[in-house]
Amino acid sequence: MTAAIATEGLTKRFGRHTAVDSVDLAVPEGSVYGFLGPNGSGKTTTIRMLLGLIAPTEGSVTMLGSEMPLSGADVLPRVGALIDGPAFHPYLSGRDNLIRLDVADRTTRRTDRRTRIDSALESVGLGAAAGKAYRVYSQGMRQRLGLAAALLKPRELLVLDEPTNGLDPQGTREVRRIVSEVAAAGTTVFVSSHLLGEIDQMCCHLGVMRNGRLVAQDDIGSLRAAMSVRIRIDTPAQEGTMAVLQRLNLANIVARPDGIRAELSGTASEEVVEHLVKAGIPVRQAVVERAGLEEFFVSLTGEGFDVEH
Structure with a gap:
């Protein structure tokens, strides 16, 4: 071009x-x-x-x-x-x-x-x-x-x-x-x-x-x-969920009040849910999230951007 x-x-x-x-x-x-x-x-x-x-x-x-x-x-x-x-x-x-x-x-x-x-x-x-x-x-x-x-x-x-x-x-x-x-x-x-x-x-x-x-x-x-894709899992069994995600080698596993998040890193979200269910983990909700532009650029620059004028 x-x-x-x-x-x-x-x-x-x-x-x-x-x-x-x-x-x-x-x-x-x-x-x-x-x-x-x-x-x-x-x-x-x-x-x-x-x-x-x-x-x-x-x-x-x-x-x-x-x-x-x-x-x-x-x-x-x-x-x-x-x-x-x-x-x-x-x-x-x-x-x-x-x-x-x-x-x-x-x-x-x-x-x-x-x-x-x-x-x-x-x-x-x-x-x-x-x-x-x-x-x-x-x-x-x-x-x-x-x-x-x-x-x-x-x-x-x-x-x-x-x-x-x-x-x-x-x-x-x-x-x-x-x-x-x-x-x-x-x-x-x-x-x-x-x-x-x-x-x-x-x-x-x-x-x-x-x-x-x-x-x-x-x-x-x-x-x-190129932005990271994550899964957010709402479950009462946080410890068991984190153990399953670790066995699947998911990255950046974090427990928060609204659920457990982890980067999918190429793993299909359906596969994650399947492993959780097979392990007897009750899954209330599983949501796939893609990092936004603001988060992506902050990761590049280390500084915040003004999102609104």
Whole structure:
């Protein structure tokens, strides 16, 4: 599969501190790739290197088939980005700020400028506030204007760093809608976040950062398949149940008030229940549980994720 973004050994050091350590990204063309990790894990520094905003200490970046930052002048006009939060001229209106950005883009046409700007503003819910000065915008409105700037024209790649910062639940849903629509049109979307629920709803591929290193990367289906599957057994005979599970070599057997849990580790749940019944163990209930994304990623990073916005 062709990669829209590929890095090899991408590293960034600030003095003695290694912010990004030998990251090998592979973002498939046409995918919605979630770049997930706790705050401070190196996501934004990685993105800034991808776009040529800072130089890597080591390693290489290929974007849309071209080496970065060497080919930045040709590649970046095909990329929409929202990095580190939006920054605009405070005394200009939202529309006038976008006009300035559009005029500075040598690849755009003047003839359809107003139509494109109005369309971008409407797509993020700022049509009614387009004439207001940026300085009176709320944080959520400023974030929306940054998204509008990234969507001023069709892009081959959209890079969004924490795009829902400052947005209310309705705004968060609108971001998901926008991502879905541009992805359906063929745009590759690379979105970073520390919000697990946001990434889970938007993305088909994931990369997980921890302390500057990429600790997991795959499509969501493969990552879900790697999650542990457990059985929870509700029984009054806990000691006998644990003895049977140990004989079956199940892993991580834990007794809790609501039942005994153990990882199936390839053993069929029916086989477990059969052995319990044959041993005379009364089984009130047997439930198969798969570890959730939050638990899976915490196991990778050792840190918690924000599940809700």
